[in-house]
Amino acid sequence: MSAARNKAIDHLGRWLLLGLLLIYTVYNLGPILWLMISSLKGRADLFAMPPTWIFTPDLTGYQSVFGVGAARESASSFGVFDSLVNSVIVSSVGTTLAVLLGTLAGYVCSRFDFRGKGDFLFFVLSTRMLPPVAVLVFYHIMFAKLGLADTRTGLVLISVFANVGLATWIMKGFFDSVPREVEQIAIVSGYSRLYAFRHLVLPMVKGGIAATAGFCFIFAWNEFAFSSILTTTQAKTLPVKISTASGATGIEWTQICAAGVVLIIPVLIFFYLIRKHLLMGMTFGVLGRS
Amino acid sequence: MTDTALRPRSTGRLMIIGFLSPTVILLLFMVAYPIFSLIYYSFHNFSALRPNEPMTWAGLDNYTYLLSDNDIWARFVFTGKFVFLCVSMQMIVGIFVGYQLQKTFRGRDVLFTALMLPMMLSPVVAGFLWRYMLNSEWGVVNYLLTVVGMDKVDWLGQSTAALWAAAVVDTWMWTPFIVLLATAAFRGIPETIYEAAEVDGASPAYLFFRITLPMSAPVLFIALILRLIDSFKQYDLFFALTGGGPGSSTETVSFAVAKTAFSYFYTGEASALAMILLCIIMGLAMILVRHLSKMGEHD
Numbered sequence: 001m002s003a004a005r006n007k008a009i010d011h012l013g014r015w016l017l018l019g020l021l022l023i024y025t026v027y028n029l030g031p032i033l034w035l036m037i038s039s040l041k042g043r044a045d046l047f048a049m050p051p052t053w054i055f056t057p058d059l060t061g062y063q064s065v066f067g068v069g070a071a072r073e074s075a076s077s078f079g080v081f082d083s084l085v086n087s088v089i090v091s092s093v094g095t096t097l098a099v100l101l102g103t104l105a106g107y108v109c110s111r112f113d114f115r116g117k118g119d120f121l122f123f124v125l126s127t128r129m130l131p132p133v134a135v136l137v138f139y140h141i142m143f144a145k146l147g148l149a150d151t152r153t154g155l156v157l158i159s160v161f162a163n164v165g166l167a168t169w170i171m172k173g174f175f176d177s178v179p180r181e182v183e184q185i186a187i188v189s190g191y192s193r194l195y196a197f198r199h200l201v202l203p204m205v206k207g208g209i210a211a212t213a214g215f216c217f218i219f220a221w222n223e224f225a226f227s228s229i230l231t232t233t234q235a236k237t238l239p240v241k242i243s244t245a246s247g248a249t250g251i252e253w254t255q256i257c258a259a260g261v262v263l264i265i266p267v268l269i270f271f272y273l274i275r276k277h278l279l280m281g282m283t284f285g286v287l288g289r290s
Numbered sequence: 291m292t293d294t295a296l297r298p299r300s301t302g303r304l305m306i307i308g309f310l311s312p313t314v315i316l317l318l319f320m321v322a323y324p325i326f327s328l329i330y331y332s333f334h335n336f337s338a339l340r341p342n343e344p345m346t347w348a349g350l351d352n353y354t355y356l357l358s359d360n361d362i363w364a365r366f367v368f369t370g371k372f373v374f375l376c377v378s379m380q381m382i383v384g385i386f387v388g389y390q391l392q393k394t395f396r397g398r399d400v401l402f403t404a405l406m407l408p409m410m411l412s413p414v415v416a417g418f419l420w421r422y423m424l425n426s427e428w429g430v431v432n433y434l435l436t437v438v439g440m441d442k443v444d445w446l447g448q449s450t451a452a453l454w455a456a457a458v459v460d461t462w463m464w465t466p467f468i469v470l471l472a473t474a475a476f477r478g479i480p481e482t483i484y485e486a487a488e489v490d491g492a493s494p495a496y497l498f499f500r501i502t503l504p505m506s507a508p509v510l511f512i513a514l515i516l517r518l519i520d521s522f523k524q525y526d527l528f529f530a531l532t533g534g535g536p537g538s539s540t541e542t543v544s545f546a547v548a549k550t551a552f553s554y555f556y557t558g559e560a561s562a563l564a565m566i567l568l569c570i571i572m573g574l575a576m577i578l579v580r581h582l583s584k585m586g587e588h589d
Contacts, residue, residue: 029404029407032407032408034423034430101313102313105310112306126321126572127317130321131564133564134568137324137547140338161317229552239414239415242530251418256422267411271407
């Protein structure tokens with residue numbers, strides 16, 4: 001076997017691998033681009049076969065999502081705007097509370113050894129594994145009894161519970177990266193531990209809190225299983241509303257695509273902000289060491 | 291380890307209690323209490339439609355009924371097929387892509403970040419988006435098939451095609467997760483090992499199969515278990531993509547729990563099914579935790 005032939009095989013292999021990577025990239029990003037293109041298409045272009053690439057943008061989808069323009073009165077507009085408002089309220093209040101609780105719990109788990117700490121952390125981790133339908137059987141009954149069914153308050157409660165574990169683990173990771181000497185020096189200098197936490201440690205993990213909030217927001221914003229079962233009319237969030245968007249004329253694809261893009265945009269923004277912490281967030285910190 | 295200054299003394303203990311109790315109370319109320327109720331319901335005849343009627347003890351009836359029901363077995367078989375298909379595709383594609391992204395090239399970091407996007411999307415959006423693209427009449431996927439000279443496929447109208455469609459969509463969403471973890475694992479392998487092997491004249495294939503894969507196995511194993519758990523409880527995606535159809539051929543176990551509990555209101559039976567689902571998932575979680583603590587010992 002000659003060296004030249006070996007080199008040719010090497011070359012061919014490299015191009016083949018590059019080609020496969022390119023195919024994967026198209027498979028990965030193509031659908032998202034397709035969604036964005038489709039959200040601007042009118043009815044005729046949406047169902048055109050072969051698909052049209054050049055078309056006049058049609059904003060009716062977005063108009064119905066935001067409840068403006070001609071779509072406001074039309075029968076096909078399905079009150080998406082109300083669900084958008086619900087989504088914004090539930091996700092932001094839920095995220096704030098989850099991050100608050102997670103920051104406190106994460107700090108304690110990072111700094112103290114106490115009985116049952118391992119069990120607590122495992123318990124928190126296990127909330128990630130829990131199939132929503134399992135607890136939903138109970139929530140469904142409990143929410144009806146407590147008058148929480150179909151309310152934003154109920155969904156906020158769900159959102160906090162579903163994200164507090166994530167927030168605790170990620171914040172613990174960020175606190176672990178702050179040297180303990182910070183508190184030791186503060187205590188030696190006569191400050192209280194609470195003061196050290198609030199005025200010295202917290203400012204040092206500001207970025208971490210933002211990243212945690214980004215993760216919690218994305219998960220709360222996308223949440224579907226709980227919201228779909230526990231809401232009926234008033235408190236529907238945007239993902240739930242999308243899932244019920246089949247009107248008399250079949251599925252309202254124009255609105256679904258537009259609502260899909262509206263759902264993606266905040267995710268894109270937060271995704272950009274948290275990109276450096278993806279590993280920690282997506283694995284709940286189980287790989288925090290690497 | 292905690293040093294003297296940070297050992298829980300009175301202020302410390304107060305802080306632990308104050309900082310931890312809201313989370314503990316919330317989780318006990320939202321996780322532990324529901325699960326105990328679930329166990330209780332699963333041994334009773336009970337319907338959420340008639341909450342005031344006294345529950346009657348059913349013993350193991352709910353469980354024996356479920357385990358002798360062919361439909362339920364079909365749900366488990368479908369879920370198993372789906373889990374096997376999508377997790378194996380994700381692992382293979384994810385490890386491949388992660389390995390390719392180890393090489394340095396211009397725009398790699400941007401590409402890497404962009405590729406992570408699908409897993410951040412709402413499964414409902416993903417489901418509807420693919421349902422739109424997979425439409426047999428005017429979907430873009432079938433259009434691309436006809437462009438390369440193949441026949442159109444009725445993706446969501448036949449049970450086998452729908453299974454594959456769901457697996458392809460789940461793979462689309464979650465391969466990035468494997469890429470993320472695989473890249474992290476690959477980066478942890480010391481460069482010197484590769485250099486030594488290359489000096490010995492090892493081929494790229496040898497490097498990959500004999501060094502990269504074995505050395506990243508612990509992290510890849512975690513990725514595998516996390517994906518097994520997540521895909522086993524998959525619900526949202528099927529809701530949006532297939533609605534469980536055609537017929538009930540793409541209903542997962544989670545889907546069946548939801549249907550039994552919230553469409554038929556057989557709460558007792560749904561609780562028993564949920565318990566079975568929960569046990570399987572907790573079994574997988576135990577493997578994960580044991581593996582994690584073993585990994586911890588090695589460090």
